[in-house]
Amino acid sequence: MTTTVFEGASGADEAVRAAHAAFLEARTRTREERASWLEAIADELEAHREELVGLAGEDTHLPEARLNGELTRSAFQLRLLADEVRTGAFLDATIDHADPDWGMGPRPDLRRINVPLGVVGVFGASNFPFAFSVMGGDSASALAAGCAVVHKVHDAHVGLGRRTVELVVDALARAGAPDGLFSGLIGLEAGTALVDHPLTRAIGFTGSERVGRLLLDRAAARPEPIPFYGELGSINPVVVTPAAWRERADEILSGFVASMTLGLGQFCTKPGLLFLPAEAAERAREQLPALLRDAPVGAGAMLSDGVREGFLHNRELVQDTPGVEVLLEGGAGDPPSPALFAANAGDLDADSPVLTREMFGPAGVVVAYASEAELLATLNRLPGQLTGGVHGADGEAVGAIASALTDRAGRVLRDGWPTGVTVSYAQQHGGPYPATTSGTTSVGTAAVGRFLRPVAFQDFADADLPPELQEANPLRIPRRVDGVWVRAEGA
């Protein structure tokens, strides 16, 4: 059997070279074939559901129901992207016919389309053994774009990672994809070599701000810099207006506790800050600790010792911040019992750990604000976020708060909780730095766009153009023609 998981710098080199050769071959195939490869992978993962969920449980301590749901999500994502590959919408096909009367002088025939970048390196996340790992969103969207993928398996689930790579490679081989289109790497040395390799054209990463920044800087310092699509974490502020508090305080408090403790708080979208009007503070201080003590956090340990240590470290930093009060002391066991802190918005500088430190685990801070002006000023001090939420009363105008959140986040929620990220066309999972290192999304169909670049063909004969740009639009994709969007007949 062919090697599918490589180690060390020489292993990375072998994997990237094979991936590059496979990329060159794969782009001679049709989009329909590429779509079928994604579906073959989805089928294979589901066919081995029991085995994979078992391996994931051993590696991550996550409960079986959650893992089953995540595997379903990953297979769904592959099939949605397969459909997206078929529509060709992400090609952004644009046609300008030659125009002798164009306002700045005669215009040639110009036709632009997006082409895949080449070999993409993907780093798996610790907290989603399926959805952001071997065949998670980054890998799936890079393959959908027409790229080859070399995946660095997360150290915390090597057993699951190896097996998933094997299954993906098997599925691709049986579906007729070129050898080497997908492979896995193990270990730091191989991962570093992947970022440095001259044939690597982009990196997808989900992980900590510290490691993410190291790799971002490394990608930027290459002789030929490459895009680094990193998702580096988020604190996810949620604001409750006075009117919403008066309307449904209990519902809000229980919603917060459920979202904050879901999966032991090990989600990048965990709501870490709950902004409450000052008048709500007393009641929240009384009720939240009790609700948290009763929260069904489960018996499982945290994802890994490293995750647990990082969480306890950041929890301590927040807890020790001057002005921070402990409402519920968190445990030191594994899993640690939930912790809750309180602070006043007016006390928080832009560099306060409360506003800058993600506690990746079951902990949060209730921030009391004295006025909307104080609230907005505090929101404006937050760094970039994946999400921001506002809970208002029925029909209440929340424009100023939503606007402040929009400035800092990629997804803004009304009356909801940020955990649970659907995979769809309009999804935006990514926000200003450090939430992500670019303005793009890593979830949803738009994620494909990260791994493409545009090329324009000038004055080519119809037969020499990619079919998507030929005059008759034989593959019936949506296109923009002479400035007007045209939906293909029958599409």
Add this chain to the structure above:
Amino acid sequence: MTTTVFEGASGADEAVRAAHAAFLEARTRTREERASWLEAIADELEAHREELVGLAGEDTHLPEARLNGELTRSAFQLRLLADEVRTGAFLDATIDHADPDWGMGPRPDLRRINVPLGVVGVFGASNFPFAFSVMGGDSASALAAGCAVVHKVHDAHVGLGRRTVELVVDALARAGAPDGLFSGLIGLEAGTALVDHPLTRAIGFTGSERVGRLLLDRAAARPEPIPFYGELGSINPVVVTPAAWRERADEILSGFVASMTLGLGQFCTKPGLLFLPAEAAERAREQLPALLRDAPVGAGAMLSDGVREGFLHNRELVQDTPGVEVLLEGGAGDPPSPALFAANAGDLDADSPVLTREMFGPAGVVVAYASEAELLATLNRLPGQLTGGVHGADGEAVGAIASALTDRAGRVLRDGWPTGVTVSYAQQHGGPYPATTSGTTSVGTAAVGRFLRPVAFQDFADADLPPELQEANPLRIPRRVDGVWVRAEGA
């Protein structure tokens, strides 16, 4: 009168703060208002055509006809972008209705739209005093996106730059735009401070690879890295097939000479490498020097002493490369008379100055290839390019060559010459590094996309959404709804 052109680090700080305040105000205005601002600028530039062309002539030594054409181009670009702002196509508005039966679990209502980044810093180019300068493509597309712009005037045309900034600021004020939405900076210290300023959200740059890389590294090393959209030059290979040579050798040679010497070769799209089949070499060696001696290069000096020195330096590096033969010795005057060199494809390593050094001025290299295999191998050693061209015989299939060029360039031309870059919907002016530092374009309507980021709104009431995302589509923009592109009625 308000200050409009600032100097030094404190001047940059003042300009950026004012721009940020203006950005916050400007985004409360309608897209229709924004479009009218762009048109007001276009009108103002044209109303002062004689004065501006006069100033540009003094600063750049470029002939009046060229400068008039460039001003026309810049005004056209502003008006085309104004129309683009009205269509709202670049907003990429995407709506997913709530769906309880969505395949991975119930889907909330999600609506995504692109929002402007904020303050954009733009560095003007030396070679286009209008089209890539104060109100060139970067400034116009950033304003179209809804951003504020602080423009670093190029040192080589400070007189023209100051006056253009004044006119733009006047036009914006009379059109009702907020104060500070556009301003100018003079000098290195101010330019550096612009890249470093915490409120600067992106940089547009056109210039040399050396300066571009310095600024790129600086933007990447910020505590919060920002996108750096740099266009750093290109060599622009053009391939002639044996059949094309047999069909129309004279036309090809005269076309090459005209394109290579246009504007004294001071275009980033100047064809610097002409790949000819070996059998064509003898005739080309005889005819090209004579054609170049007769080329109407004009009496004007080069753009600046710095440009001339850089050109002579790189010309010498190419000329002194082992294996390079001098077909026509270039002059050392100002302007330098055209130079032409010859080399064999098989002799060129990937680090040969022939393949890597842009000679920004009237000089080029004829590269003889012995076979298509040798040609393709040489093309594959080229770094990223803005353009690549192939001249084939009528009806000849040029797929392999076009494919190799597509791998390395953003615009691929059939039977044409790369100088002359139309502003349109399908234009792609940008290619793999070092041609540009990103996969985006700096020319055409797609340039707007560089200065936007997506935000998704989850479960918002219709009235709280931006009008472009409201259910009834009151502004009638093209949108993708539940995965299907919908062109608005009447749009």
